[in-house]
Amino acid sequence: MLKNLKEFSLPKIEEKVLEFWKSDRIFEKSLAKTKRGKKFVFYEGPPTANGRPGIHHVLARVFKDIVLRYKTMAGFYAPRRGGWDTHGLxxxxxxxxxxxxxxxxxxxxxxxxxxxxxxxxSVWKYKNEWERFTERIGFWLDLKNPYITYENSYIETLWWIIQQIAKRKLLYKGHKVVPCEIQD
Incomplete structure (x- = not known):
């Protein structure tokens, strides 16, 4: 893979590695290899694609990726379903x-x-930039099959989960400070 490089260039090496991962479907192979392992469930805390990815997003994604790669190497089946936060203030x-x-x-x-x-x-404004960013930092994430928070199936699932939590009497009333914006 790297034998044909005439000079040492980290950006070129990075591109070659990313190209190899993509062309040889390394992410998909890592999942297939552990398919029968104990499942380690992960849903990406989704970004809002109406804002650009920034340097501050790298650290969070690197930590997530470290945990997921570790679990995969330990034999767990760790699919990584991405998502998009598509509503809210x-x-x-x-x-x-x-x-x-x-x-x-x-x-x-x-x-x-x-x-x-x-x-x-508006929520899709920077989707392509997010996908490219995710690929460039080497964060293996299934973005072909994302969950989308404005879809009814997602919203109904959340309401169902809240209902299950309430039935078990695990909801409680409390107080905390949260940011908000008051409109006239």
Whole structure:
């Protein structure tokens, strides 16, 4: 793989290694090899693709990757399903800014359905950059089969999980400080 390099260049070596992993399907082979092992479940705490990946995302992903590779090398079957955080306050704020909306009344005048549509569209703005970033740092993650937090199947599953937790009386009422933004 590296014998044909005429000069020592870390970026070129990196590209060759990534190319080898991709062309020889090394990630997929590592999963196939451990398919019968004890399952180690991992769901990526998903990024919001309406913001660019940054250097601060590298560290978190490296730590996740270290754990997952270790578990795989220890014989565990550790599929790595990626996801996309596609709703919530950061998405709404970004869309409000892009549309020049400053209040709840302005959003209602614009139209809730149209505003929601713009939010759903905006979350994919930097998807390609996130995928490239993930590949370049060598984080093996299944992004071909992601979970998407605005899909009904995801939302219904969360409600079902909350229901199961409530049935077991594991929910409790408490207080904590959380960031929020109050709209007129």
């Amino acid at each position: 950061p998405v709404e704020i970004e869309v409000e800014k892009s549309l020049g909306l400053k209040s709840k009344a302005e959003i209602e005048k614009f139209g809730i359905a149209e505003f929601n549509k713009k939010c759903r569209e």
